[in-house]
Amino acid sequence: MSMKRCMNAGCGGAAAVGGAWRKGWMLRSGTFATLCDKCGVEYEQLAFCDKFHQNESGWRECAFCGKRLHCGCIASKSFLDLLDGGGVQCFSCLNNSRNSLTPSDIIQDLLPQSSQKFHALSARCYTDERMIVFSALHADGSSVVPTSYSPNNMNDDVTANGKFMQLGRNFEVNGDSTVVPAQGGCSNGSFGHVKQEQIALHIGELGHPNCSGQDQGLLGLLQVSNQIDTKNALKDTPSNPLAQACLSMNLGGSNMGSIMEASSKAGAWQIAPLHHGVVDDRKEQNKTLITLQHVQRARHLLPKLPNASHGATSEPPKELIPQMRIARPPAEGRGRNQLLPRYWPRITDQELQQISGDSNSTIVPLFEKVLSASDAGRIGRLVLPKACAEAYFPPISQPEGLPLKIQDAKGKEWHFQFRFWPNNNSRMYVLEGVTPCIQSLQLQAGDTVTFSRIDPEGKLVMGYRKATNTVALQDSQISAIANGALSCEALYSGVNENLSLTDKHGSWTNEGLPQTLLVPDKRSRNIGSTSKRLLMDSDDAMELKLTWEEAQDLFRPPPRVKPSIVIIEDQEFEEYEEPPVFGKRTFFTVQASGVQDQWIQCDDCFRWRRIPVEFLPPSKWACADNTWDSNRSSCAVPDELTSRELQVLLLQHADTKRRRIATSSKSRPSDIESTGLDALANAAVLGDSGTQAPPFAAATTTRHPRHRPGCTCIVCIQPPSGKGPKHSPACTCNVCMTVKRRFKTFMMRKKKRQSECEVSELSKKLPWNSTEEPEMKQNEPEIMDDIDLNCQPQREAVDQTAATSSSSSPQVTLSSMTSLVQVAGLPLENYLKQSRIASLTGIEQQHVSSSSPTVLQASLESETGGDDQQCGSDKVRSDGAA
DNA sequence: CGAGTGCATGTGTTT
DNA sequence: AACACATGCACTCGG
Numbered sequence: 001m002s003m004k005r006c007m008n009a010g011c012g013g014a015a016a017v018g019g020a021w022r023k024g025w026m027l028r029s030g031t032f033a034t035l036c037d038k039c040g041v042e043y044e045q046l047a048f049c050d051k052f053h054q055n056e057s058g059w060r061e062c063a064f065c066g067k068r069l070h071c072g073c074i075a076s077k078s079f080l081d082l083l084d085g086g087g088v089q090c091f092s093c094l095n096n097s098r099n100s101l102t103p104s105d106i107i108q109d110l111l112p113q114s115s116q117k118f119h120a121l122s123a124r125c126y127t128d129e130r131m132i133v134f135s136a137l138h139a140d141g142s143s144v145v146p147t148s149y150s151p152n153n154m155n156d157d158v159t160a161n162g163k164f165m166q167l168g169r170n171f172e173v174n175g176d177s178t179v180v181p182a183q184g185g186c187s188n189g190s191f192g193h194v195k196q197e198q199i200a201l202h203i204g205e206l207g208h209p210n211c212s213g214q215d216q217g218l219l220g221l222l223q224v225s226n227q228i229d230t231k232n233a234l235k236d237t238p239s240n241p242l243a244q245a246c247l248s249m250n251l252g253g254s255n256m257g258s259i260m261e262a263s264s265k266a267g268a269w270q271i272a273p274l275h276h277g278v279v280d281d282r283k284e285q286n287k288t289l290i291t292l293q294h295v296q297r298a299r300h301l302l303p304k305l306p307n308a309s310h311g312a313t314s315e316p317p318k319e320l321i322p323q324m325r326i327a328r329p330p331a332e333g334r335g336r337n338q339l340l341p342r343y344w345p346r347i348t349d350q351e352l353q354q355i356s357g358d359s360n361s362t363i364v365p366l367f368e369k370v371l372s373a374s375d376a377g378r379i380g381r382l383v384l385p386k387a388c389a390e391a392y393f394p395p396i397s398q399p400e401g402l403p404l405k406i407q408d409a410k411g412k413e414w415h416f417q418f419r420f421w422p423n424n425n426s427r428m429y430v431l432e433g434v435t436p437c438i439q440s441l442q443l444q445a446g447d448t449v450t451f452s453r454i455d456p457e458g459k460l461v462m463g464y465r466k467a468t469n470t471v472a473l474q475d476s477q478i479s480a481i482a483n484g485a486l487s488c489e490a491l492y493s494g495v496n497e498n499l500s501l502t503d504k505h506g507s508w509t510n511e512g513l514p515q516t517l518l519v520p521d522k523r524s525r526n527i528g529s530t531s532k533r534l535l536m537d538s539d540d541a542m543e544l545k546l547t548w549e550e551a552q553d554l555f556r557p558p559p560r561v562k563p564s565i566v567i568i569e570d571q572e573f574e575e576y577e578e579p580p581v582f583g584k585r586t587f588f589t590v591q592a593s594g595v596q597d598q599w600i601q602c603d604d605c606f607r608w609r610r611i612p613v614e615f616l617p618p619s620k621w622a623c624a625d626n627t628w629d630s631n632r633s634s635c636a637v638p639d640e641l642t643s644r645e646l647q648v649l650l651l652q653h654a655d656t657k658r659r660r661i662a663t664s665s666k667s668r669p670s671d672i673e674s675t676g677l678d679a680l681a682n683a684a685v686l687g688d689s690g691t692q693a694p695p696f697a698a699a700t701t702t703r704h705p706r707h708r709p710g711c712t713c714i715v716c717i718q719p720p721s722g723k724g725p726k727h728s729p730a731c732t733c734n735v736c737m738t739v740k741r742r743f744k745t746f747m748m749r750k751k752k753r754q755s756e757c758e759v760s761e762l763s764k765k766l767p768w769n770s771t772e773e774p775e776m777k778q779n780e781p782e783i784m785d786d787i788d789l790n791c792q793p794q795r796e797a798v799d800q801t802a803a804t805s806s807s808s809s810p811q812v813t814l815s816s817m818t819s820l821v822q823v824a825g826l827p828l829e830n831y832l833k834q835s836r837i838a839s840l841t842g843i844e845q846q847h848v849s850s851s852s853p854t855v856l857q858a859s860l861e862s863e864t865g866g867d868d869q870q871c872g873s874d875k876v877r878s879d880g881a882a
Numbered sequence: 883c884g885a886g887t888g889c890a891t892g893t894g895t896t897t
Numbered sequence: 898a899a900c901a902c903a904t905g906c907a908c909t910c911g912g
Binding site: 883884885886887888889890891892893894895896897 | 898899900901902903904905906907908909910911912
């Protein structure tokens with residue numbers, strides 16, 4: 001066995017090379033460092049476990065599989081992985097030789113090595129596995145030494161079991177060969193899990209203090225055989241400062257091996273169990289190993305907010321913590337650090353407590369999944385995320401899989417079949433037989449099921465969250481935010497996978513701020529779901545999108561923070577070091593003269609005040625802040641508008657929003673592409689019922705929605721392009737009859753509405769109109785005698801303008817449906833002109849002249865009022881089903 | 883004929 | 898480009 005001299009000047013100590021590893025850890029560079037026996041200083045070296053034999057040509061061969069690793073080329077990890085805790089593992093066969101250690105080993109072997117004291121070293125114990133990773137602070141509190149450790153003695157039984165361990169590689173060697181965290185400063189924070197305790201340890205210095213972070217806190221992990229060992233270990237050294245220590249225990253008791261990865265930036269250590277023992281799964285295990293990566297992630301249970309320097313606003317109120325729905329990176333699991341955040345369990349402490357009850361069991365949240373339509377459907381198959389399945393469920397090598405018992409929150413045990421299908425050289429994991437469970441829990445697509453494990457029993461439990469509240473609360477939540485009544489966390493815990501944290505003022509914290517808010521990202525704009533396929537009522541989806549956009553509109557620069565100006569491609573960007581805050585919600589009006597106003601509600605008296613349009617109100621605003629109108633800068637001063645006027649404006653505003661949603665949905669590409677027949681048919685079914693439906697749900701069919709099997713009407717037999725024979729005026733096909741009936745309905749409704757127009761009249765008399773009103777005041781036709789169903793939208797679009805200008809006569813014969821619609825808008829337009837509502841009519845004219853059939857369709861729907869607006873697609877559906 | 887099963891395929895996401 | 902996964906669909910089986 002060769003020896004290598006310690007490179008620490010003046011030390012001269014030696015470390016063994018070739019045999020069992022001394023204390024060592026993997027460096028980021030891919031090399032392996034060991035600790036000098038004598039001085040404790042580490043140095044890099046190349047060495048191999050004795051399981052790898054050096055052959056005559058200088059290559060080393062795996063004793064298990066015979067594959068070779070070039071001597072001295074540790075970076076050639078295609079064959080070999082050096083285990084930080086000691087030992088090596090062949091990537092080809094996964095056999096490994098490893099060192100292991102017990103807590104007593106750690107303590108007895110480690111502590112005497114230095115006279116320096118560490119300020120704190122928190123440690124954590126994991127059952128079954130025998131690994132220690134720890135870091136510690138210097139006594140001055142400024143330095144952290146993250147390291148791993150393995151004792152001198154090998155434990156062959158572990159080796160024989162084929163288990164292995166691996167530590168973080170996130171350490172780098174600086175010029176002085178000292179070990180520093182790979183990413184930034186060592187951070188504070190707890191990485192504890194559901195049950196953990198932490199205590200300070202005072203132990204000898206292990207290595208080199210170079211963590212740049214000023215943070216304090218934790219720094220280590222212990223992974224030992226079991227709790228008892230740990231406790232015994234502590235007992236074994238009563239005189240040792242460790243007696244003062246506490247070990248953080250995680251009862252994650254499975255037999256899984258673990259990968260531990262230190263991500264020092266967040267002070268977070270990640271543990272990733274690996275498959276073990278199943279030969280067929282080894283390739284995937286390899287992959288798991290190889291693809292280990294840094295994951296800067298949110299911390300565990302009680303996330304420390306990221307920027308301590310921001311002062312006292314960082315910690316969420318303690319009483320809120322159990323309720324906070326925080327995405328918890330799962331504590332362990334094979335390849336768990338590869339899990340996408342969307343699968344991170346967001347179970348609350350309260351829910352955990354509910355599951356665990358009063359028992360001493362520990363609930364280990366594993367992962368969660370939003371149910372897809374397939375998952376929740378009758379097939380009874382729940383597709384499991386591959387990484388989750390492989391990480392947390394028993395390894396399976398045959399497609400038939402294993403029966404799996406999973407207990408729900410009520411204690412009922414469900415029997416599923418956990419299996420996989422081969423899929424594109426990969427696997428697709430499913431849980432079969434979930435229908436009874438899904439039905440029992442009344443779960444639907446969009447709901448979330450969570451999987452946890454009860455330790456130490458290792459029993460799997462599943463919980464669920466219903467999704468409906470999330471969507472329903474959106475608007476109100478945002479409103480509440482705008483009024484400063486709701487923290488952003490409450491909002492985004494429901495709609496975004498990102499962990500969200502707020503300070504107690506409701507401001508975003510850096511770490512918790514969803515990126516989708518800060519930087520609109522194409523990939524993450526699909527709120528609440530990662531898939532378009534996830535069933536969400538389309539209205540809800542659109543509503544979500546709009547409110548999401550509104551939410552973005554409400555962002556304000558952080559108060560009292562001066563931005564630094566960054567110029568990127570000649571564009572100046574303000575860069576803030578603090579996250580934005582939500583501003584207060586307002587609405588805008590435009591006077592007949594074209595002057596715009598912005599209206600804001602006082603937080604104290606709830607009166608509405610007029611403010612300049614360009615003003616970006618902060619989250620709190622009161623009359624006293626009304627510097628523009630001194631006459632109304634006190635809550636004692638009544639509203640500028642009468643309550644009636646206000647009501648009208650607010651109604652208009654709400655209506656505007658609703659219509660904008662509808663319009664936006666109709667201007668989707670699929671709708672734009674819809675044929676004239678679609679527009680016709682959609683129009684035909686409008687207003688026939690009051691059922692609510694997504695306005696665009698039926699837009700892409702190539703046949704008219706009233707088509708029924710056997711229908712030979714011209715619409716159904718002609719190609720979607722509209723070419724072909726024309727409808728006869730006497731055609732009595734469903735569409736024609738419906739269109740005729742529809743326009744009769746328009747007539748009736750118009751008359752009815754005129755009698756109900758008191759509010760509208762009042763609004764017209766107001767000097768203001770809510771903006772974004774272009775589609776609001778379209779009107780119904782006077783008479784619809786002759787309806788041409790042979791709609792050719794491309795041509796009609798041109799005709800519309802002519803119709804608009806030429807015909808206010810009810811007797812005019814129209815050439816198209818869209819022209820009809822156009823004429824339908826004329827009487828009110830005229831009326832509005834007479835009423836000198838210039839802004840409205842102006843907008844409307846603009847829209848008319850540029851109308852596409854789709855827009856007209858939207859207009860048509862708009863004019864039919866709220867009830868009609870809702871009827872479109874559902875009507876289509878119901879008709880189709882009839 | 884409907885339910886169940888296994889695989890194929892398309893789409894969206896991640897690397 | 899590769900991968901993950903939601904869902905479609907052909908096939909089988911049993912009532």
